[in-house]
Amino acid sequence: MDSRLAEILANKRREIAALEKTAPFRREVGAPLPIRDFQAALSRTGETALVAEIKFASPSAGTIRERGDPCALGRIYEAAGARAISLVTDRRFFNGNPGDLPDLKETVFLPILRKDFILDEIQVEESFVLGADALLLIARLLSGRQLRRLLDLCRNRGLAALTEIHSRKDLSKVLDCGAEIIGINNRDLGTFQVNLQSTLDLAPLIPEGKIIVSESGISTAGDIRLLRERGTRAALVGTALMRDPDPTRKLRELVLAGRPPG
Numbered sequence: 001m002d003s004r005l006a007e008i009l010a011n012k013r014r015e016i017a018a019l020e021k022t023a024p025f026r027r028e029v030g031a032p033l034p035i036r037d038f039q040a041a042l043s044r045t046g047e048t049a050l051v052a053e054i055k056f057a058s059p060s061a062g063t064i065r066e067r068g069d070p071c072a073l074g075r076i077y078e079a080a081g082a083r084a085i086s087l088v089t090d091r092r093f094f095n096g097n098p099g100d101l102p103d104l105k106e107t108v109f110l111p112i113l114r115k116d117f118i119l120d121e122i123q124v125e126e127s128f129v130l131g132a133d134a135l136l137l138i139a140r141l142l143s144g145r146q147l148r149r150l151l152d153l154c155r156n157r158g159l160a161a162l163t164e165i166h167s168r169k170d171l172s173k174v175l176d177c178g179a180e181i182i183g184i185n186n187r188d189l190g191t192f193q194v195n196l197q198s199t200l201d202l203a204p205l206i207p208e209g210k211i212i213v214s215e216s217g218i219s220t221a222g223d224i225r226l227l228r229e230r231g232t233r234a235a236l237v238g239t240a241l242m243r244d245p246d247p248t249r250k251l252r253e254l255v256l257a258g259r260p261p262g
Helices: 003-022 024-028 070-080 100-107 121-130 144-157 168-176 197-205 221-229 239-243 247-257
Strands: 049-054 084-088 112-115 134-138 160-165 181-185 211-215 234-237
Touching (some): 121 144, 134 144, 144 168, 181 197, 197 211, 221 247, 234 247
Parallel strands (some): 049 084, 211 234
């Protein structure tokens, strides 16, 4: 395992332990807002939907954009045609904050994916209370039993799960667990190298009826057109939007590329 990933997971387990002791979200946040349908947002026939990500930093890229108001970015993404928003909430390594979720949920009408390293049921409960509509579950980091348990809890709470894979082994695991929305991460978490070929290789192996989301390394209209031609239902784009001085223009360019010609 890459030392950066090991450090991230060790820190996340410390956060979970603290959350289990205090469960501050139960006291500080009121009743969650109604859950929005993340799966339906990605299901428009013939189109590659854009999930626009709010991510201020990453272990591999460092600072991507100086931290600003996530709600302002959410409004930009919604107006530019995103079908959903991904909010990275890890504090230490991505300069995120789970506390941004409730404000963002009240600001936009799009479904919101909480993107974090979800390892424990208490994080699902926290996400539900904070207003997430969907969660990222990374198959590589979870046993089959853990993944099945977290997927079941998401279903019980009405949350969608974007279940992420990077290999055939991951794919077998998520299919055994009944995942419906399958994200293909073009970034290898073992090396942090990115290659769009990961989606091109794995997407044809996913059974018909599943929603495929390509993640990481997507930056151009040509990337989106290639994914659409290969049948990928959605693409999650973060760094390319956050680095662009005009994210509205950039996102509109990608949204247009995801639509059928004419």
